[in-house]
Amino acid sequence: MSGPKILETISVQKCFGGTQGVYRHESAETGCAMRFGLFLPPQAERGKVPLLYWLSGLTCTEENFVVKAGVQRVAAELGIAIAVPDTSPRGLGYPGEDDAYDFGSGAGFYVDATEAPWHHGYRMYSYVTKELPALIGEKFPVDPARVGIFGHSMGGHGALTIALKNPASYKSLSAFSPIVSPMRCPWGEKALTGYLGADRATWRDYDATALIEARGWQGPPILVDQGDADPFLERELKPELLREACAAKGVSLDLRMREGYDHSYFFIASFIEDHLRFHAKYL
Amino acid sequence: MSGPKILETISVQKCFGGTQGVYRHESAETGCAMRFGLFLPPQAERGKVPLLYWLSGLTCTEENFVVKAGVQRVAAELGIAIAVPDTSPRGLGYPGEDDAYDFGSGAGFYVDATEAPWHHGYRMYSYVTKELPALIGEKFPVDPARVGIFGHSMGGHGALTIALKNPASYKSLSAFSPIVSPMRCPWGEKALTGYLGADRATWRDYDATALIEARGWQGPPILVDQGDADPFLERELKPELLREACAAKGVSLDLRMREGYDHSYFFIASFIEDHLRFHAKYL
Numbered sequence: 001m002s003g004p005k006i007l008e009t010i011s012v013q014k015c016f017g018g019t020q021g022v023y024r025h026e027s028a029e030t031g032c033a034m035r036f037g038l039f040l041p042p043q044a045e046r047g048k049v050p051l052l053y054w055l056s057g058l059t060c061t062e063e064n065f066v067v068k069a070g071v072q073r074v075a076a077e078l079g080i081a082i083a084v085p086d087t088s089p090r091g092l093g094y095p096g097e098d099d100a101y102d103f104g105s106g107a108g109f110y111v112d113a114t115e116a117p118w119h120h121g122y123r124m125y126s127y128v129t130k131e132l133p134a135l136i137g138e139k140f141p142v143d144p145a146r147v148g149i150f151g152h153s154m155g156g157h158g159a160l161t162i163a164l165k166n167p168a169s170y171k172s173l174s175a176f177s178p179i180v181s182p183m184r185c186p187w188g189e190k191a192l193t194g195y196l197g198a199d200r201a202t203w204r205d206y207d208a209t210a211l212i213e214a215r216g217w218q219g220p221p222i223l224v225d226q227g228d229a230d231p232f233l234e235r236e237l238k239p240e241l242l243r244e245a246c247a248a249k250g251v252s253l254d255l256r257m258r259e260g261y262d263h264s265y266f267f268i269a270s271f272i273e274d275h276l277r278f279h280a281k282y283l
Numbered sequence: 284m285s286g287p288k289i290l291e292t293i294s295v296q297k298c299f300g301g302t303q304g305v306y307r308h309e310s311a312e313t314g315c316a317m318r319f320g321l322f323l324p325p326q327a328e329r330g331k332v333p334l335l336y337w338l339s340g341l342t343c344t345e346e347n348f349v350v351k352a353g354v355q356r357v358a359a360e361l362g363i364a365i366a367v368p369d370t371s372p373r374g375l376g377y378p379g380e381d382d383a384y385d386f387g388s389g390a391g392f393y394v395d396a397t398e399a400p401w402h403h404g405y406r407m408y409s410y411v412t413k414e415l416p417a418l419i420g421e422k423f424p425v426d427p428a429r430v431g432i433f434g435h436s437m438g439g440h441g442a443l444t445i446a447l448k449n450p451a452s453y454k455s456l457s458a459f460s461p462i463v464s465p466m467r468c469p470w471g472e473k474a475l476t477g478y479l480g481a482d483r484a485t486w487r488d489y490d491a492t493a494l495i496e497a498r499g500w501q502g503p504p505i506l507v508d509q510g511d512a513d514p515f516l517e518r519e520l521k522p523e524l525l526r527e528a529c530a531a532k533g534v535s536l537d538l539r540m541r542e543g544y545d546h547s548y549f550f551i552a553s554f555i556e557d558h559l560r561f562h563a564k565y566l
Contacts, residue, residue: 013545013547013549013550014510014512014543014544014545014549014550014553015549015550015552015553016552016553017553020549067350067351067548068350068351070353070356070552072549072552072553073353073552073553073556227297229297260297261297262296262297264296265350266296266297266298266303266355267296267297267298269298269299269353269355269356270297270298270299270300270355270356
């Protein structure tokens, strides 16, 4: 982790006056090469810009959000950089790593695993909160004091839990269709059991509703968009649990139920501008 | 071709207040099942809306533009439907059909082939100009008197040649990075030889510059965006040939060279709004 960091450029393409890059580096946290996307708005040519992290959902790589969300247009207007990490280590070779869409590759759940063998490389929490910010801060003109975070589904869970645990590091927080309580849904129970073991007491540190109960949130309002035609709404996402936790602790939550929208990037694209303008108010 | 047409819905998803659909039907022209994307803006709930055809480039299916271009936001605002056909027949089983990215599958070049075996199903010109409009007109609330066309690369060639040959059917015309003279570039020479045979006289009917020389264009100005960092600019695209042909015939061309942009969907997304607002003026 010490010494100069090496960053390989996969591609840099002009987009809305800025540049959409894809980069690769050897990660000490995950023990493998990791890719991430970074959009730099045109304002980055003249000085440091605020930075917004996007955490993606199950099965995604860094590419999905970069090509499908239409984020660059508004980010270029507002002068915000957008960082998009991958969703797990890749190719570590653990038994069963590629067997399911909701565990292992593409499903890191933004935790630091404690169960073998996952604890060696499935350290997406530390990767996203420490290693990647240090690398981006060293290599790109971003302002480490003006950072926000958002994400979708598993990545909405990631954004919520990461910001709630690190309120000094993230000035703004929003999510699309987040898994708000992985302790209380099948996706989350499978992942937390696999990565953290059977002791549910340890899961509370990666459950947004439990974190709100334990710590509250002194930051600005939390913005959440949720489609009411989302096929995962009742079984996995359960936004009412977040509403209840926020209400109990006096946390300001702007939960917007969107009629007829599903879980896809067509939904995300439809409201991405709202989220960027929300973050820009606080960054 | 007679009798009621059967249309299968693959998916319909809410997007920017409208719906992004993907549909499949058995095509008489191509002899196989064809898929297309159709975005209907919210205005289509109240009556017929204008329709803009997008023709995609080499290797694309109907999906690329639908998920990457960010077109739905502006189309929803302006009340324009967007139809996106596939770029070739699929799975006809002709020898060599899947051997190259620039001929056969994904590379129909919007011609009606005359060479065997391609002449049986590689009839994308008739598919795009006749069969698909008849189907869409029967099944969806679009106004057949308010239709425009645009496309990218091979699809820019398709949009130009189709509109130039059918000026009564298309009220507006634009392109991104079009192949403006397939008779004079390697991609085009390969495709036209394969689909039409070695007699170059027959090629002129599918060459935008030759069509402008032969027929002119009485419609509104033609809008073309072209990145100056496009790796295919000098060898394949040659926008100067279009500029020369238009100048010689007094055709109004707005050719915008875009500094630093390449051939990708990041380029298309950056200027898609300009193109939709251009088409909206004439539709």
